[in-house]
Amino acid sequence: MLATMPANAQRIDSAYFKALLREVRIARVDTEKIAALNKVAQYYNNKFYIDSNKTNLHKALETLGQCIQLAETAKNNEYKFESIKVSAYTYLALNDTVNAVTAINKVLAYRQGQKAFEKQLATYLYFARAAYRWSHNAISINFARKGLNAAKTYKISTYDVPLKMTIVLATVDMGDDETALRENANIIAYYKNKHQNLARAYFNAAGPSRYKGDLKTALKYALLSLKDIEAFHDTVESHNTYGELALIYQALGSTEQSIFYFRKTLAARDRMLMQDRFRFRTLGFIIKGLIKLGRAKEGLAETIAYEAHHPPTTREGKGFCAQNKAYCYEALNDYTNAEKFYKQAVELVIGINNDEIEGSAYYDISAFYIKNGMAIKAQQYASKLRKTSLDTYKNYEHLQFQIDSALGNYRSALIHYGNSQRAKDSLFNESKSKEIAELQLKYETAQKEADIKMLKKNAQLQKNQLKQSEHIRNLTFGGVVLLIAAIALLYNSYRISIGKTREINEKNLSLSALLEEKEWLMKEVHHRVKNNLQIVMGLLQRQSSYISNTAALKAIRNSEHRIHAIALIHQKLYQSEGLALINMREYIEELLLHLKDTTDADSHIVFIKEIDNIYLHVAQAVPLGLIINEAVTNAIKYAYPNGGQGNIRVTFSNKAEGKNELVIEDEGVGISGTVANKSMGMSLMRGLTKQLSGTFNFTHTEGVSIHIVFKNDHSEPQGA
Numbered sequence: 001m002l003a004t005m006p007a008n009a010q011r012i013d014s015a016y017f018k019a020l021l022r023e024v025r026i027a028r029v030d031t032e033k034i035a036a037l038n039k040v041a042q043y044y045n046n047k048f049y050i051d052s053n054k055t056n057l058h059k060a061l062e063t064l065g066q067c068i069q070l071a072e073t074a075k076n077n078e079y080k081f082e083s084i085k086v087s088a089y090t091y092l093a094l095n096d097t098v099n100a101v102t103a104i105n106k107v108l109a110y111r112q113g114q115k116a117f118e119k120q121l122a123t124y125l126y127f128a129r130a131a132y133r134w135s136h137n138a139i140s141i142n143f144a145r146k147g148l149n150a151a152k153t154y155k156i157s158t159y160d161v162p163l164k165m166t167i168v169l170a171t172v173d174m175g176d177d178e179t180a181l182r183e184n185a186n187i188i189a190y191y192k193n194k195h196q197n198l199a200r201a202y203f204n205a206a207g208p209s210r211y212k213g214d215l216k217t218a219l220k221y222a223l224l225s226l227k228d229i230e231a232f233h234d235t236v237e238s239h240n241t242y243g244e245l246a247l248i249y250q251a252l253g254s255t256e257q258s259i260f261y262f263r264k265t266l267a268a269r270d271r272m273l274m275q276d277r278f279r280f281r282t283l284g285f286i287i288k289g290l291i292k293l294g295r296a297k298e299g300l301a302e303t304i305a306y307e308a309h310h311p312p313t314t315r316e317g318k319g320f321c322a323q324n325k326a327y328c329y330e331a332l333n334d335y336t337n338a339e340k341f342y343k344q345a346v347e348l349v350i351g352i353n354n355d356e357i358e359g360s361a362y363y364d365i366s367a368f369y370i371k372n373g374m375a376i377k378a379q380q381y382a383s384k385l386r387k388t389s390l391d392t393y394k395n396y397e398h399l400q401f402q403i404d405s406a407l408g409n410y411r412s413a414l415i416h417y418g419n420s421q422r423a424k425d426s427l428f429n430e431s432k433s434k435e436i437a438e439l440q441l442k443y444e445t446a447q448k449e450a451d452i453k454m455l456k457k458n459a460q461l462q463k464n465q466l467k468q469s470e471h472i473r474n475l476t477f478g479g480v481v482l483l484i485a486a487i488a489l490l491y492n493s494y495r496i497s498i499g500k501t502r503e504i505n506e507k508n509l510s511l512s513a514l515l516e517e518k519e520w521l522m523k524e525v526h527h528r529v530k531n532n533l534q535i536v537m538g539l540l541q542r543q544s545s546y547i548s549n550t551a552a553l554k555a556i557r558n559s560e561h562r563i564h565a566i567a568l569i570h571q572k573l574y575q576s577e578g579l580a581l582i583n584m585r586e587y588i589e590e591l592l593l594h595l596k597d598t599t600d601a602d603s604h605i606v607f608i609k610e611i612d613n614i615y616l617h618v619a620q621a622v623p624l625g626l627i628i629n630e631a632v633t634n635a636i637k638y639a640y641p642n643g644g645q646g647n648i649r650v651t652f653s654n655k656a657e658g659k660n661e662l663v664i665e666d667e668g669v670g671i672s673g674t675v676a677n678k679s680m681g682m683s684l685m686r687g688l689t690k691q692l693s694g695t696f697n698f699t700h701t702e703g704v705s706i707h708i709v710f711k712n713d714h715s716e717p718q719g720a
Helices: 014-026 030-051 055-073 077-093 097-114 117-133 137-154 160-173 177-191 199-211 215-232 238-252 255-270 276-292 296-309 315-331 335-349 355-371 375-382 390-407 410-428 430-544 550-575 584-599 618-638 673-678 680-691
Strands: 581-583 605-611 615-617 646-654 659-666 695-699 705-711
Touching: 014 030, 030 055, 030 077, 055 077, 077 097, 077 117, 097 117, 097 137, 117 137, 117 160, 137 160, 160 177, 160 199, 177 199, 199 215, 199 238, 215 238, 238 255, 238 276, 255 276, 276 296, 276 315, 296 315, 315 335, 315 355, 335 355, 355 375, 430 550, 550 584, 550 618, 581 584, 581 618, 584 605, 584 618, 584 646, 615 618, 618 646, 618 659, 618 680, 618 705, 680 695, 680 705
Parallel strands: 605 646
Antiparallel strands: 581 615, 646 659, 659 705, 695 705
8 A cells, every 4th residue: 555644744954954943042032942942853853754863863852851841941831741742752753652652641631631622632643643653553543542532522523533544554554454444444434424534544445446456446435535635625645645546547557647646646745754765656657657658768857857856865765766767778778777777776675674665676677687588587586576466466477477488488377377367357357447437437527517516606706796896886986976076075175174274373373473472571571570689689788788787787688688589580480491480400509509609608518409300380489499598598607606517408309299398407506496486587487388388397406407398389290
């Protein structure tokens, strides 16, 4: 049976491997790295499938170990158990069935715990197929049956056919063809009307029928398999079915049809990751067909080109490649090269434990020698032939007839000739040929009927599309009319809108001009107020020069400072862009600088300032400025008597809920509570705090500390 179980369609070239390693290097998170490492592990597994080098499997397990560790660190169970599942496959390839079963049972238990029953059934199928691939057939059957039992419990039928088909394949591999074919027939009988993909089951039935010479039944099942492949878009089984059809048509002598399906087989296998022996053997069937049609030169060019594009790496692949060249050289009468490549093919396939491949090589070289009159050499190879099907039996008997005739063994030759003819008659009796032709006609008729249905469907579709086009045309015409009306309305609205916009813009320009004029007027007012206050300060300073009374002089000086504090506010207002808000950081800095210059000429006081970038309305800035002026002036004068050194700390900061906090404190000699409460400055500060709707606290235990908290009276955001 020409059937394969291909590996996943993944590249195994060095460029792809380098790209995978780069994916691992640039992975930014654990999940990306795990996904990339899983691809690397799959690469190693697939590479082993091609070259049988077990080093690849050990590398795969090492890589999967990294995946599992990373997944555990990331606490990602999905990645962890997917990696364990792939490791189970790898253990099977290494023939380590104990670790394989242990690993897959962990995955099955995890899926059971998750109640992810679909994924659990998929895991049973994955492991059963993997066990079959690596010829652990008892394990394959065991897990496929467990999967079927679980599917029955969960009432999920999706996996029934593929699980049962895996049991059939494993049973065939164990040599129990009778049981396998019986179970295969049961699957077909039960599921054929249940809309299930039975392509593999039909394929399994076709091969044995061909071996027995029942080409009618073989063709029936092969065509049914092809029908399901097309209906279910099955790209996995297509190459097997194409190959079986090609072999059946070859046995029937339909060379053109045979080549057609062999080419489809080769194209499908080129798209899959597959051992090269399957591809080169398929190419060999194409070459023999071309030779039969008298196109040997074309066949030689094709085999050389294919070998250059897909160099063989295994003994079987190299053997088939040599065999294909030998066919061409023999057909071109280049017997030296033909013998050379036939011998090469035999040497390459000896001992590979495949009767069909070895038999093909022995038959070909025997036929070559008998054709060239070397009967003894032909007999040496013919004696090693095994008859694997009625078709090969027919060929063997005819070859033996030719050898015996050449050697003069006429009695034996007649027996072999009779056997050959009976086998030929069994394959090609008139009734069977008629039935096969009818079967082929039925398939072609069904195909034509399907094509006619498709054409009718397309015609109806075109008719519907035409109606729809007319409907769309009418709608489009109506839409155009509505669109024109809408455009007219929009244009009219646009003209009205333009007029209104022009009017609004003119008013906005007028308002902007008025606003700008107002701003300049306000700045002028602030400027004049500031100038007037400076005139008042100048008058006070002039007045103080004529006063000798210390108390009066002191009062005038205090008034000067207070007036300066207010004047500074108005200066800031006419210098700033805004006309209502004062940047208190800049204001306090300048106020403190002025007080230091006018009251601390000897610089014995150090100001420590912690001032946030706060903006206050002028209504709050004036009283706050007067409070700072009063508190700092008193601290400079009384905290450090007799020119003592000291610090004055001024803190102004934002607090929660839109509150501001002002703290002015010194480390000086302090002041008694009685004196403080009776002073004008303290009364002034309390009154100003009340004006701010704030709280005023005064402590005098170690130095003096004034603490004021108040809310902003505007909703504009504070500076950062």
